[in-house]
Structure formats: C-alpha cells, structure tokens
Amino acid sequence: MEYIIQTNNLSKKFGKELAVNGVDIQIPKGEIYGFLGPNGAGKSTTIRILLGLMKPTFGNIAIFGKDLKSERINILKKVGSLVENPSYYPHLTAKENLEAIRKIVGVPKTRIDEVLKTVRLQDAANKKVKGFSLGMKQRLGIASALLNKPELLILDEPTNGLDPSGIIEIRELIKSLPEKYGMTILISSHLLSEIDQIATTVGIITKGKMIFQDSIEELRMFAQQHIKLKVSQHERAWRALLANGMKAELEDGHILLSDQTDQHVAEAVQLLVQQGISIYRVEEDKKSLEDIFLQMTKEELAG
Amino acid sequence: MLAILQSEWFKLRKSKITLLLFVGPLIGLFIGLTGNSLNVGEQMNQWYAPLFMMNFTYAILFLPLITGVLASVICRYEHQEGGWKQLLALPVTRGKVFLTKYLLLILLVLFIQILYLGAIYAVGTIKGFTDPFPLTIVWKSIIGGWVATMPLVALQLWLSILFKSFAAPFAVNVIFTLPTILVVNSERFGPYYPWAQPFSMMYVGGSTDDVFFIPWDQLLTVVGGGFLVFFLCGYIYFQRKPI
Ligand SMILES: Nc1ncnc2c1ncn2[C@@H]1O[C@H](COP(=O)(O)OP(=O)(O)OP(=O)(O)O)[C@@H](O)[C@H]1O
Numbered sequence: 001m002e003y004i005i006q007t008n009n010l011s012k013k014f015g016k017e018l019a020v021n022g023v024d025i026q027i028p029k030g031e032i033y034g035f036l037g038p039n040g041a042g043k044s045t046t047i048r049i050l051l052g053l054m055k056p057t058f059g060n061i062a063i064f065g066k067d068l069k070s071e072r073i074n075i076l077k078k079v080g081s082l083v084e085n086p087s088y089y090p091h092l093t094a095k096e097n098l099e100a101i102r103k104i105v106g107v108p109k110t111r112i113d114e115v116l117k118t119v120r121l122q123d124a125a126n127k128k129v130k131g132f133s134l135g136m137k138q139r140l141g142i143a144s145a146l147l148n149k150p151e152l153l154i155l156d157e158p159t160n161g162l163d164p165s166g167i168i169e170i171r172e173l174i175k176s177l178p179e180k181y182g183m184t185i186l187i188s189s190h191l192l193s194e195i196d197q198i199a200t201t202v203g204i205i206t207k208g209k210m211i212f213q214d215s216i217e218e219l220r221m222f223a224q225q226h227i228k229l230k231v232s233q234h235e236r237a238w239r240a241l242l243a244n245g246m247k248a249e250l251e252d253g254h255i256l257l258s259d260q261t262d263q264h265v266a267e268a269v270q271l272l273v274q275q276g277i278s279i280y281r282v283e284e285d286k287k288s289l290e291d292i293f294l295q296m297t298k299e300e301l302a303g
Numbered sequence: 304m305l306a307i308l309q310s311e312w313f314k315l316r317k318s319k320i321t322l323l324l325f326v327g328p329l330i331g332l333f334i335g336l337t338g339n340s341l342n343v344g345e346q347m348n349q350w351y352a353p354l355f356m357m358n359f360t361y362a363i364l365f366l367p368l369i370t371g372v373l374a375s376v377i378c379r380y381e382h383q384e385g386g387w388k389q390l391l392a393l394p395v396t397r398g399k400v401f402l403t404k405y406l407l408l409i410l411l412v413l414f415i416q417i418l419y420l421g422a423i424y425a426v427g428t429i430k431g432f433t434d435p436f437p438l439t440i441v442w443k444s445i446i447g448g449w450v451a452t453m454p455l456v457a458l459q460l461w462l463s464i465l466f467k468s469f470a471a472p473f474a475v476n477v478i479f480t481l482p483t484i485l486v487v488n489s490e491r492f493g494p495y496y497p498w499a500q501p502f503s504m505m506y507v508g509g510s511t512d513d514v515f516f517i518p519w520d521q522l523l524t525v526v527g528g529g530f531l532v533f534f535l536c537g538y539i540y541f542q543r544k545p546i
C-alpha cells in the first residue's frame with residue numbers, strides 16, 4: 001500500500017521522559033487519519049516532529065515515500081499545517097498574514113481570496129488579526145494551511161475554540177477535501193466524537209504510545225454489541241445455555257449473548273423458558289466509543 | 304532566498320519601523336545644528352567640526368543601540384503568536400531564514416548610515432560651509448561604521464532569537480554599549496572592544512593610510528573575528544532550537 005506518512009519507531013525524549021514512545025504511524029493516501037489521544041498524550045509533539053520543527057530522539061519518518069531528514073524542503077512544499085494554537089502575526093491583517101506566507105510558497109495572489117472565502121473570513125480580511133476571536137484565528141490558521149494547495153494537510157486540533165456551527169462547517173470542509181483535491185489529512189483531537197465524525201482511519205495514542213491503529217470500522221467493531229438478558233436465576237440460566245453449546249457470558253447478574261442473530265436469540269430465550277427461568281428483559285447492550293476508548297487507555301495503564 | 308527576503312521585508316515594513324530608521328540621523332542633524340562650541344583650527348576643513356560632534360553621540364550610543372532594537376523587532380512578531388512554528392513549517396531552511404533576517408538587518412543599518420550621510424550634508428548646507436565636502440573621508444566613515452556594526456547585529460540577532468522578551472537582549476546591549484564612552488579613551492582596550500568599533504571606524508581623525516580608519520589587523524581580528532563568532536553562535540543555535 002502507498003503510505004503518505006510512515007514512521008518507524010518514532011520516539012522523543014524530554015529529559016528522561018518519553019513523550020513519544022516507539023510510534024509507528026501509517027497513513028494511506030486519501031485517508032482522513034484521526035489522531036486521537038488525551039491531553040499530554042504526545043499528539044502535538046509527534047506533529048512537530050513530522051514537520052521537522054523538532055528532531056526525533058530516534059526513529060525514521062517517510063512522507064510521500066521520501067525521507068524527512070534528507071528531503072524536508074521538497075516534502076514541505078506539498079504540506080499544509082496548523083500546529084497547536086493558531087499561529088499568526090498580530091500586527092498584520094488576515095490578508096497580510098496570508099500574503100507573508102504566499103510570498104514564500106509562491107502561489108498566485110488570487111489564492112488568498114480563495115482560501116479566505118473557503119474558511120468564510122472574507123469580511124474580516126482587512127482587519128488586524130490581533131483583534132480576532134479565537135474561532136476567527138483558527139479559521140485563518142486553516143486558511144494558511146490550505147494556501148499552497150497541499151497534498152497532505154496536518155491539522156492539530158483545528159476545531160479548538162470554534163462554536164458548534166463553526167465546528168460543523170469546518171468538519172464538512174475537511175471531509176470534502178480528499179474527494180475534491182485528493183488530499184490526505186492528519187487531524188488530531190482529544191475528542192473521540194470529533195474523530196468518529198470525520199476520520200476514515202484512526203490512531204489512538206496515550207502516554208506516547210500508539211495503542212490502536214486501524215480503520216474507523218475496526219474501531220467500531222470494538223463496540224461489539226451484545227444482547228443482554230435479565231433473568232430470574234442468572235447462574236442457572238448461564239449454565240443451561242453453555243450446556244446447550246451456546247456462547248454466553250455472565251456479567252453483573254446479566255447474561256450477555258455475543259451472537260445476536262434473531263435465530264440465536266430466539267433459541268436461547270426458548271431454552272431458558274423451557275428450563276422454567278423467568279425472563280424480565282431482552283435488550284441490546286451497545287458500548288459507546290467513549291467506553292472503548294476509556295477501556296483501551298485503562299488496559300494500557302494496567303499493563 | 305529572495306522569496307524569504309521579500310516576505311521578511313513585508314512583515315517588517317508593516318510593523319512601523321520607518322520611524323526608528325530616522326531617529327539616529329535626526330539626532331545627528333540636531334547635534335550638528337545646535338552644537339557650536341567646538342573650535343577647530345583655521346587650517347581644518349569646516350566640515351570636521353560638526354562631524355566630530357555628530358559622530359560622537361551617533362557612533363558610540365545610537366548605532367550600537369539601534370542594531371539591538373531592530374534585531375528585536377525582526378524577531379518579536381515571530382515570538383508573539385507562534386510565528387516561528389508557522390514560518391519553519393513552510394518549505395524553508397532555518398539557515399536561510401537566519402541569513403535573511405541578518406541580511407535585512409544590515410541593509411537597514413546601511414540605510415540609516417546613508418540617511419546619516421544626508422544629515423551631515425544638510426548640516427553643512429544649512430550652516431553655509433564653503434569648504435569642499437570631504438567626500439572620501441565621509442564615505443570611509445559611513446561604510447566603516449556600517450562594517451563595524453556587523454558583529455553587533457549578529458550578536459543581537461542571536462540574543463533576540465534566544466530570548467522571547469524584548470527587554471533581555473536590549474538590556475545586554477545597553478550593558479555593553481554604555482562602557483564604550485570610557486573604553487574609546489583607553490589605548491589598551493579601545494581597539495579590542497567590539498562595541499567601540501563603530502566609533503573607531505567612523506572617527507574621521509583616525510589614520511587615513513588604510514582603507515578604513517582602523518588598521519587592517521584590528522578590522523580583521525576584532526570586527527571580522529567578532530562577526531564570525533557571533534554569527535556562527537546564532538546560526539548554530541537557531542539550527543538546533545526546538546520550536
Ligand atoms: N518542549 C517541551 N519540553 C518538555 N516537555 C514537553 C515539551 N513539549 C511537550 N512536552 C511534554 O510532552 C508530553 C506530550 O505533550 P504534547 O503537547 O505532545 O501532548 P498533546 O497530545 O498534544 O496534548 P493536548 O491534547 O493537550 O494538546 C507532555 O507530557 C508534555 O508535558
């Protein structure tokens with residue numbers, strides 16, 4: 001498979017502490033890669049390293065199949081980025097901020113109006129950024145990242161500080177980019193709901209370690225549903241099911257059936273009724289992604 | 304490189320530095336016009352009197368101080384709101400960014416020097432000097448003063464990248480600049496003190512045998528050596544600075 005970003009054992013030490021610990025990122029072309037992790041997990045540090053702002057303590061990075069160390073300039077020509085809080089020159093207007101970048105990336109001047117329009121900042125184009133709200137600064141940051149029509153867009157918590165309608169707007173914008181322009185996107189967040197709504201591939205990092213990396217569907221599979229039965233004599237009911245070769249688990253006085261086909265559920269219920277067990281409730285037990293995330297990070301802590 | 308220079312100039316131009324560039328030459332003009340007391344011999348060119356007085360304040364205090372202020376300004380907006388990380392995530396090398404900022408600074412100092420030249424000329428014209436304008440000597444002084452600031456600019460750029468605050472590099476600059484008033488009178492230390500070099504190289508009464516007003520070996524070791532040390536330290540520091 002063609003990976004736009006591929007890291008190998010990427011690690012960064014601050015003093016004695018490993019802020020990034022042996023991370024292997026693989027981002028296929030055209031994906032929206034959700035880089036998920038709690039505060040202080042090492043997301044921004046990883047992103048800084050990917051952009052060459054910091055040197056890794058060890059590990060290799062290939063972007064567009066090229067080694068970052070030796071071909072940084074050629075790589076960055078095709079990358080747009082937004083790292084942590086939006087960066088800007090406070091003494092310049094939104095337009096001038098983009099112009100300062102444009103002079104370096106060398107795109108036509110018309111591109112400035114295009115990106116300002118894309119992030120809906122045209123009306124504030126000639127205002128000093130000093131006086132912008134956080135959401136407006138964030139929009140300007142995204143506009144700056146889009147200026148050079150990048151093939152790879154790296155956004156560190158881009159919806160920070162946006163109001164709900166702004167979040168939806170930016171989310172729709174980001175979602176449309178791979179299809180429209182063939183972009184590959186790395187977007188970080190500490191909110192699973194955010195990633196769930198935008199990403200096609202997910203990497204979960206906590207305490208510097210990658211604990212999950214796969215498609216969003218795989219992540220959702222973790223949220224495997226169960227059928228939960230509340231019955232009168234759960235011990236006896238559970239044994240009866242097992243004795244008849246059905247898969248069942250006992251948890252908190254409930255019986256969980258992992259095979260949830262209609263037929264299987266019907267058979268199980270019938271069996272229990274025949275055994276003279278009263279069935280109070282048959283319900284679907286769906287774990288939220290939030291639960292899975294917590295569970296995964298907890299397992300990591302325990303292990 | 305040209306693209307980075309244009310971008311740097313654009314950012315700097317919008318930060319109201321124009322006024323700063325005119326301060327020094329205006330101070331010179333003021334001193335030249337008001338100071339009347341200096342009595343030079345009849346044989347001396349009329350232009351020398353205001354030159355001595357103007358150079359004294361300008362080259363000892365103003366020129367070293369302004370290098371620090373300009374260096375701080377050119378780094379300030381990068382420090383303020385994440386400018387460094389945005390700039391360095393663009394397809395630029397740190398070496399080129401450092402070099403560009405340095406280049407822009409010494410070009411600005413050259414511009415100030417040329418304005419100062421204009422101020423000298425204005426003083427003489429206003430006072431109605433009849434002696435010929437000592438062009439060679441003045442040029443030596445202007446260009447010499449400019450060359451002498453090169454190590455100071457390198458040091459101030461380094462410090463301005465190192466310190467986020469505006470005050471720290473400025474304080475360092477003041478601490479080293481003020482003793483110059485004493486140092487220039489010392490035969491022993493004067494020639495070796497980097498902050499005294501702008502004055503020495505602008506001092507029109509100096510030896511005129513060499514191209515500049517100071518001997519070549521002093522130019523090479525103190526100015527050239529100072530430049531090399533400060534520039535390399537700043538350059539290497541910037542290469543390694545985690546952003
Ligand atoms: N320059 C630095 N010097 C020392 N430690 C640092 C530095 N930058 C980050 N760290 C540490 O590295 C760890 C990871 O920080 P990082 O900013 O990468 O987290 P993050 O995942 O981006 O968190 P958040 O969601 O809060 O943005 C933290 O423990 C932080 O304290």
Ligand SMILES: [Mg+2]
Binds near residue numbers: 044
């Ligand atoms: Mg972060």
